[in-house]
Amino acid sequence: MTPPIRLTSTSLAHCPSSLHGPGYNPSAYGVGMVHLGIGAFHRAHQAEFTNRVLAKYGGDWRSVGVSLRSGAVRDQLSPQDGLYTLAVKNGVVTAYSVIGSVADVLVAPENPQAVVELLSDEKIKIVTLTITEKGYCQDPSTNRLNLSHPFIQHDLANLNHPKSALGFLVAALKVRFQTHQQPLTIISCDNLPSNGRVLEALLLQFAENTDPALARWIKDNIAFPETMVDRIVPATLVEDRAEFTNATNLIDEGLVKGEPFSQWLIEDKFATPHPEWQHVGVQFVADVQPYEEAKLRMLNGSHSALAYLGYLAGYTFIHETMANPDFNGFADHLMRREAAPSLTPPKELDLEFYAGELKARYENAALQHKTHQIAMDGSQKLPQRLLGIIRHNLKNDLSYTACCLAVAAWMRYVMGTDEQGKPIDVQDPLAEKFKKIALQNGNDPQKLVASYLAVREVFTEDMQHQTAFREKLVLCLGQLLTDGSKKTVADFMQKRKP
Ligand code: NAI
Ligand code: CS2
8 A cells, every 4th residue: 555645635636435525626716704713623513514515505605714822723734725634423433524615724823914914804704713712801700801811901902913812803803994894794603601792792892992983883893693503523633543544545634523413503693695504504593592501501511510520530531431320320410400490492492302312422432522621621611501500490499419519520620639649630721720729728628619619700709608509519529529429420329319
């Protein structure tokens, strides 16, 4: 066999039948969108839906991805003419398809001006974002812009070379306002509740601080549809790339992987034309909020619970955690008995069925989704995933013990040492603060819970002073510290009311 060669538009022409090409000639179509935060998820989700549109209808809807931090994705995709493979793993076989909808990648810290120029170009109709929850620089205690965030402070003073996503958007909108005044649709695709409204409010606040006339123009001309995005896209492992090379004799440094399930709901509120996403599986709806809340609590809530408890129990992957019947039952209980009763789902969303579907998705062993990956940035995730359920259920006298155990597992995790005494690489903007709390309070669950509950970036004041919640947390954390995660979950399953 000849040695493997890099995936490019030339090598693609001779690709084996195990690899589906994009189904169109990418260079025939121009750019109409920009994506901020070109990580794995965008490439396996929004870019794939656009790829389907281009294959079916064509159009100048390719996108330029922008990396706001490192040049890694640019280095992966540029030598491949922007092409990369999506590996869809259904548990038994892997289907490989090449995506051609990403035309180029810019690295913002290397050339911020080029990014502002691109975003302000008239041909750009839509900007999408996946910049992680923390990328929005929101102050969780007020839900307003975090004016003490170093990037926001920098950008308010130096809008000509921004660093934050918001800074880039406002800098470009200012140019658009001062020149051609063409509208824009900006679509947040992050797992944030009311992602469109949140982004709009933060951007307007930033713009107000820059130029009130600009803020008024943004309000009147820019649309911020809400979205619900769903596809499990674990970080690519070295093994995934090696498997691809074995199957195709090609090298793809930009390969991403995902499950077969993929869903995108967008609020039907555009200021511009858009790709014909509605004909390739994207659902345009009048109100995304009930779907979004159901997804964040049922899926992301149980995912985070499995991540913290599973990691502490020594499981590397979600499917391994799910293979333990106690953890499997625990996830089921959290979804059906605690998350579902906290929701008002749309008529067509059957939460019992949804819970079953989610469990099957978590059990997909081919995905190799690390508990450590989901555990990341818990301070940014807990409120919308677990605390909303707890707040609702406390108020309505419904059960919330499984969610409480999940929050206690998060506390145990961010203490920074695992059950064997080995350090945990806690990746969170507040990691240092959490570690300090652990050092100051030893293994005293009462003191630990009191200190973690006082972290205003995560818990609101009313929750901090909820006696029943606090006492439950102390019991859960105490048991996690003495018995460990496996025994605590097993006990929970034994004692829970059927
Ligand atoms: P990733 O780690 O592959 O990429 C993250 C991207 O966000 C990178 O481009 C990174 O540079 C950027 N980023 C990180 N911190 C930032 C900051 N402070 N400011 C601006 N940009 C920042 O992660 P992935 O898988 O692409 O996920 C990104 C987001 O997409 C998630 O946080 C979530 O909100 C959303 N999402 C992810 C899903 C998944 O299964 N991976 C599914 C549904 C939504
Ligand atoms: C996960 C999500 O990393 C995480 O926090 O819970 O990214 C999850 O994979 C997606 O929301 C699924 O759509």
